[in-house]
Amino acid sequence: xxxxxxxxxxxxxxxxxxxxxxxxxxxxxxxxxxxxxxxxxxxxxxxxxxxxxxxxxxxxxxxxxxxxxxxxxxxxxxxxxxxxxxxxxxxxxxxxxxxxxxxxxxxxxxxxxxxxxxxxxxxxxxxxxxxxxxxxxxxxxxxxxxxxxxxxxxxxxxxxxxxxxxxxxxxx
Numbered sequence: 279x280x281x282x283x284x285x286x287x288x289x290x291x292x293x294x295x296x297x298x299x300x301x302x303x304x305x306x307x308x309x310x311x312x313x314x315x316x317x318x319x320x321x322x323x324x325x326x327x328x329x330x331x332x333x334x335x336x337x338x339x340x341x342x343x344x345x346x347x348x349x350x351x352x353x354x355x356x357x358x359x360x361x362x363x364x365x366x367x368x369x370x371x372x373x374x375x376x377x378x379x380x381x382x383x384x385x386x387x388x389x390x391x392x393x394x395x396x397x398x399x400x401x402x403x404x405x406x407x408x409x410x411x412x413x414x415x416x417x418x419x420x421x422x423x424x425x426x427x428x429x430x431x432x433x434x435x436x437x438x439x440x441x442x443x444x445x446x447x448x449x450x
Contacts, residue, residue: 279309279327281317283371284420284440286328293323293330293416296352299394303333307350307392310335315342319370321408323415326371334412338404347405350392354413357398358386367411369421375436377421377429381410 282288296303306329314322314335321336337348361383368376384402387409391397401409414420422430422437430437 279306279313279329281313281370282326282328283373283444284422284437285444286371288325288328288330289371289415289420290418291325291330292418293325293332295332296390299352299390299392304392307333307335311342311348314370315340317370321412322370323412325415325418332416334409334416336405336408336412338408351387351409351412352390352392354387354389354409354416356385356410356413357388358400360384363403363407365407367407367421367424369411371415372421372436372440375421375433377425377433379411379421379424381407385409 310322310324310327313327314320314337318340320338320340321334324331324333332353334351334354335349336351337345339345339347359382362380363383364378364380366376367379383406384400385406386398386400388396388398414424425433
């Protein structure tokens with residue numbers, strides 16, 4: 279399992295629902311935590327590590343030492359959204375690229391945890407933003423799809439470099 283970067287095709291696919299909540303699933307989730315913390319992220323979706331399933335993890339602190347708000351979210355579904363908020367977002371699959379994205383300020387989420395237990399809860403602000411960003415990945419929606427035309431011009435060099443690195447890796 280390794281972090282995938284744009285334009286890896288696995289990032290553009292809609293992920294499949296998780297059906298088995300077993301030890302193998304939990305082992306892969308543990309690997310995702312290691313990758314997220316090593317990459318200094320606050321969220322990571324399974325497609326970002328080449329695993330095309332409806333699963334994401336998040337920890338707003340970004341630290342394994344402070345896991346008080348850490349969550350494993352499987353087969354998520356937004357039940358309700360409210361408010362609007364615009365903030366800068368980055369993405370581990372788009373290193374050093376940050377763009378302003380408008381999203382609902384709060385969401386009610388229905389999901390399963392890694393043991394298959396169902397949950398429903400309201401989230402606001404940063405946690406709501408992380409959830410929505412990572413849920414985009416489960417639908418094949420990437421940061422580049424949220425960019426304005428000006429952002430695409432501003433980051434054309436960085437996006438070009440990511441495409442070139444991926445093409446070189448694919449060729450070898």
